[in-house]
Amino acid sequence: MGKPILEVKDLRVSFKMYAGEVQAVRGVSFTVEKGEVLAIVGESGCGKSVTAQTIMRLIPSPPSVIKPGSSILFDGKHDIAKMTESQMEHVRGNDIGMIFQDPMTSLNPTKTVGAQISEGILKHTKATKAEALQRSAELLTLVGMSNAQERIYQYPHELSGGMRQRVMIALSLACNPKLLIADEPTTALDVTIQAQIMDLLRDIQKKTDTSIILITHDLGVVAEMAHKIIVMYAGKVVETGTLNDIFYNPKHPYTWGLLRSVPRLDSDKNRELDSIPGTPPDLYKPPVGCAFAARCPYAMQICKEVDPEHFDIDGKGHSAACWLNHPDAPKVELPVGIGRGAHG
Incomplete structure (x- = not known):
């Protein structure tokens, strides 16, 4: 551009x-x-x-x-x-x-x-x-x-x-x-x-x-x-990408939570809207590791100890600060109703 x-x-x-x-x-x-x-x-x-x-x-x-x-x-x-x-x-x-x-x-x-x-x-x-x-x-x-x-x-x-x-x-x-x-x-x-x-x-x-x-x-x-979306959490950018990246191939559990809280016409009418449990961290003293770890159902030990850098997803500007995108991380399926495939 x-x-x-x-x-x-x-x-x-x-x-x-x-x-x-x-x-x-x-x-x-x-x-x-x-x-x-x-x-x-x-x-x-x-x-x-x-x-x-x-x-x-x-x-x-x-x-x-x-x-x-x-x-x-x-x-x-x-x-x-x-x-x-x-x-x-x-x-x-x-x-x-x-x-x-x-x-x-x-x-x-x-x-x-x-x-x-x-x-x-x-x-x-x-x-x-x-x-x-x-x-x-x-x-x-x-x-x-x-x-x-x-x-x-x-x-x-x-x-x-x-x-x-x-x-x-x-x-x-x-x-x-x-x-x-x-x-x-x-x-x-x-x-x-x-x-x-x-x-x-x-x-x-x-x-x-x-x-x-x-x-x-x-x-x-x-x-x-x-055209482009950045997702913020606790004062940081946790994911960035195009509209399609974020809506159809999100790579951060916080983004998944935001997407599952939005009602969709094409989803199961009986599905309840999700909420993200817990509360954001106290920014007087931010956590040592990933700020979302305490609320994340996929959190690993490293998430609580080391703040992740942004992992490049596709070489075209889509990136996410989540250890699940590390090559050695366990594969996690996207929650039902989000994106078009598996995460990882």
């Missing part, structure tokens, strides 16, 4: 608290190509949102600390990890846009929708107020809102949840960013509106060729949109 628009290398982010240091992100690396949709999935507390907000440099420091050696290379030349706040002001909203989880708390209740969308346009371009307001109406039309000329004079509380999320998407697209980060954009919405928002993001991506990082805990949400 060419040179990546974003390269994250060995990203480590900690929070220094009274009780100690929370190692929220522990050596995360990935790339996003131009026009690509990358999904970052995992349960709550795995480090997805911290990773996304660190890319935007939105996490206050202190208490957060980006550890030495971390690199966030944007557009091949800017290391976001080393940028000052004044430099980041030129990046946020202009080169990188972000859609937040809850539009009701992310939008300013005292300003009209048009004024909030116009703010970024006025800051990063030479547009007049009238031109910025007209651009705001055009963006609202782009994201599927009717009567856009009237909507720009309304306040967030006058809109439904789905409409507010469309405003957030319009706001993030105001300056034609090269990269869009969507942090669980459908969390607070009902299922029907979720589908509409995902369809909208897919259409916008195709029309504008914008790269998108989609943060979610729901693999079902990304099934029709993502």
Whole structure:
């Protein structure tokens, strides 16, 4: 696809608290190509949102600390990890846009929708107020809102949840960013509106060729949109691959657990949805071996003693940090209803 628009290398982010240091992100690396949709999935507390907000440099420091050696290379030349706040002001909203989880708390209740969308346009371009307001109406039309000329004079509380999320998407697209980060954009919405928002993001991506990082805990949400998926657990990437790799040939037991928690139309109607037993590890003091070992039904002694490196699966970018992929590991069959064959 060419040179990546974003390269994250060995990203480590900690929070220094009274009780100690929370190692929220522990050596995360990935790339996003131009026009690509990358999904970052995992349960709550795995480090997805911290990773996304660190890319935007939105996490206050202190208490957060980006550890030495971390690199966030944007557009091949800017290391976001080393940028000052004044430099980041030129990046946020202009080169990188972000859609937040809850539009009701992310939008300013005292300003009209048009004024909030116009703010970024006025800051990063030479547009007049009238031109910025007209651009705001055009963006609202782009994201599927009717009567856009009237909507720009309304306040967030006058809109439904789905409409507010469309405003957030319009706001993030105001300056034609090269990269869009969507942090669980459908969390607070009902299922029907979720589908509409995902369809909208897919259409916008195709029309504008914008790269998108989609943060979610729901693999079902990304099934029709993502080109590449990374699965996070306890602040680390445990598996990465294409959409087909993760859905049809997953190689990490945590990914299996996530997949078995998603309802499928083609599965046995009497099969109960699985849950992953136990709780994530305490990141004040991460475990020595594999962080998932305590919850994994396939854990071996080595899993509890040595943290696995990523094993290359196919030589085409699919990898998983699981000792079951070692040539000497016992063969394990994929759980019923997952993938298309045996693991190993």
